[in-house]
Amino acid sequence: MKAIATRGASDINAPGAFEEIDIERPSPEGEDVLVRIEAVSVNPVDTKVRAGALGDISEPTILGWDATGIVEAIGERVSDLAVGERIYYSGEVNRPGCNAQYQLIDSRLVARAPQTLDIEEIAAMPLTALTAWEALFDKLRLAQDTSDHGDQTLLIINGAGGVGSIAIQMARQLTGIRVIATASREQSVQWCREMGAHDVVDHHNLVNELKRLDLEDVDYIFNCHDIGVHWDNMVSLIKPLGEIVAIAETKQQVDLNALQGKAASFHWEFMFARPLHDVQREQQGAALATLARLLDEGRLRSTLGEIVGPLNVENLTRAHQMLEEGHTIGKLVLTAMPQN
Amino acid sequence: MKAIATRGASDINAPGAFEEIDIERPSPEGEDVLVRIEAVSVNPVDTKVRAGALGDISEPTILGWDATGIVEAIGERVSDLAVGERIYYSGEVNRPGCNAQYQLIDSRLVARAPQTLDIEEIAAMPLTALTAWEALFDKLRLAQDTSDHGDQTLLIINGAGGVGSIAIQMARQLTGIRVIATASREQSVQWCREMGAHDVVDHHNLVNELKRLDLEDVDYIFNCHDIGVHWDNMVSLIKPLGEIVAIAETKQQVDLNALQGKAASFHWEFMFARPLHDVQREQQGAALATLARLLDEGRLRSTLGEIVGPLNVENLTRAHQMLEEGHTIGKLVLTAMPQN
Structure with a gap:
């Protein structure tokens, strides 16, 4: 599968902050599901990790912790999600992110996506x-x-x-x-x-x-x-x-x-604290399920600000630049990488 | 009435930190009651205020915010306390304290004292x-x-x-x-x-x-x-x-x-925040009432550590010295100033 990775880049405006990589598509085990990513959003945490906030990055690392997509396969301990369902989630900052064609995600951290929103509107929501x-x-x-x-x-x-x-x-x-x-x-x-x-x-x-x-x-x-x-x-x-x-x-x-x-x-408040320290993971899945209902009922609306384009090196670089410049309003979203 | 006052003293070991003064006995108005002090306790806040934590002290100032005593007179808006009742309270750090024969205190900040404890045991309790x-x-x-x-x-x-x-x-x-x-x-x-x-x-x-x-x-x-x-x-x-x-x-x-x-x-947590900012005063009276019951039931016991002696310049100075040296265990208590 293809993904956009970084080897660490403190300056997003210097060339080579991101590169496209081709890696083996993983298989889900245990509580994990494999998701085919349909849309992702970028957040300040992405730019901080890219710049080394969690430590120097040497190996190519996949960022991105805000996504919606379709369940492609499920681990042996997953009983409440089925292949083909659309889910949305933020995930775990210490695992590979969603800037990729596929991603493994702990099923306790996800919920079924809102049904009345576009995928770009959905991807804007989970982390925030x-x-x-x-x-x-x-x-x-x-x-x-x-x-x-x-x-x-x-x-x-x-x-x-x-x-x-x-x-x-x-x-x-x-x-x-x-x-x-x-x-x-x-x-x-x-x-x-x-x-x-x-x-x-x-x-x-x-x-x-x-x-x-x-x-x-x-x-x-x-x-x-x-x-x-x-x-x-x-x-x-x-x-x-x-x-x-x-x-x-x-x-x-x-x-x-x-x-x-x-x-x-x-x-x-630090959204990644629960998964990072492995406490009360289910509460994030439950909150996302409630939030999906509130979005479908129109009581909350998506904060999608701008669709930057499909996920590729150029667009992801631009999204990081826009975030670091500040002044973005609402969320920046990128759509799926091409499957070919 | 007599009281022990300070004009401010950063060094408790230098002479003259405290002096005995003679001032007019105040009369209660509004929510206030006048209390004849039976016993007081000293706390770190006393030493901090003496040393200038709330600003320089120029006028003689009466410290002490931890006491038990007998209601001598009540203000016109006090309906739940009667003359002759024993009460206990901490009070308000920005009003004259309990290092005196008598003190005015807002009735919403007090409760009837526990009935099964000695006055020294009672005086040890309210602030802490x-x-x-x-x-x-x-x-x-x-x-x-x-x-x-x-x-x-x-x-x-x-x-x-x-x-x-x-x-x-x-x-x-x-x-x-x-x-x-x-x-x-x-x-x-x-x-x-x-x-x-x-x-x-x-x-x-x-x-x-x-x-x-x-x-x-x-x-x-x-x-x-x-x-x-x-x-x-x-x-x-x-x-x-x-x-x-x-x-x-x-x-x-x-x-x-x-x-x-x-x-x-x-x-x-800052016990004086409620009275200082005039919010939820009644909650402190209510908490003290519950605490009195728990003390009378033997579910809590007094943390009285040592009775220093009657309230006078020498004993109050010694109590402040002991607190500042640290290593006190439980509370230091002084008994009433002589009434003559």
Whole structure:
């Protein structure tokens, strides 16, 4: 089978970051299924791994952890999926990714794909939706049922990014919570409004922007950006006993003491933690099944931003470049590699 | 009335850290009650405020936020307490403390004192018990009912200190959780066992000590010591998706990124946050009422360590010295100032 691989590349603009390789198609064992990839999405984790975040890469390595495709074969312990079914999943960052014609994936981490969406719309969803789901429900412990959150407030920093876009939508499904997203460019402000944010504020002047909304502070912050960049703002804006969840590390020093006086909580959400540490894998399959239902019911919509083209060296390089330049709105998706 | 005050003193061993003052006895208004103090306890927060943690002190300032005493008068909005009742409370760090003959205290922050304990045993409890209560139930959200925690593990760092001592006892009231406390000196190891710890380990060699118990990691960490000193240990020992709660700031730099890969949570517990920010005051009165019942039922016992003597300049100075030297076991208590 063909795949797009990297041998590690800190600079995506230098030539040779990716290459096409031809390797033996694997066979599924145990809990695994073999998937024929139909569409994939790219995420910041792809660019970080490519640049060496998980260690130097020497052997050709297949990135990509966001996909939809058709089950081609199943391992001997798989009983709830059949050949021919369309599934979607994020997967495991320490196993070969989806930038390939075929991929092995642990069946506990997948769910049947939504039935009413295009494959490109589907591929945009798993990693970011799982991240937002775990952040809102496992970490901030917002109520999934119809419990009223009263006049609670949730600030989503970087609302137009992949995770922010679906987090806004999910939070809007909850009862009573006011969703404030940050964005600065006209196009991303508009996008956040389309996702359902009650308010959109400029992250360059966050404390004053919230004052403009008559808000001194917020109950919850979901930071989808570098935690260091917004640390002081978060310290100012979180309510006493409030909770912050974040997904992106920082190179800056942050002063953890600064949250003490408010007795605030700081949670890391890292979608790959469950598979990486082999705990509660089934919960990710279950969450994706619920998310597929919400997408089919139209309560959530795909955050697909742009279809870059079929998966090949040129398009994958371009997708990584676009992600690293920032300012993408919604998700970048690539379609299947040609089968010949 | 008489009180012991400080004008600020960074060095407790220099003369003049405390002085006796004579001021007008206040009258309660609104939600306040006036209390005749019977016994007080000292806590690290007292030494920190004395040394300027909340800002320079110029006017004589009364410290002390841990007391029991008799209601002498009540404000016009107090309906659930009567003159003559014994209450116990921690109070508000930004109001005059209990190192005095009388004190005003917000009635929502108090409860009737346990009936079966000596006043010294009572005075030892409110601040630390409230801190442990909020840490275990509000932050770590352990189950207060009889729900089984299965084989979950809780590591309490500095188990022989004031908060650690009552936290061990409270955790032992829960179903199924294994309580591991740290202590190093023979006397404090013994104390932790008396408090009910399943295991006591040396904090100087924490990772290996847990390996000795066949534990690679723990579900929860309650750090009752400087978070910087044990940061690397906590990063090593917390389970994926695990939760840390802490009460003491650090002067060291801590690397918050280090918890990301495990998707761990870090909570600050700060008992004064509710009164300081004027949120959910009633919850502290309610928690103290429950704690009084648990103490009267013998399910919790007082962590009184030593009665220093009556409240005067000399004894209060000595109590602060003992706290700053460290190595106190349980709580230091002083009895009432003479009424003449």
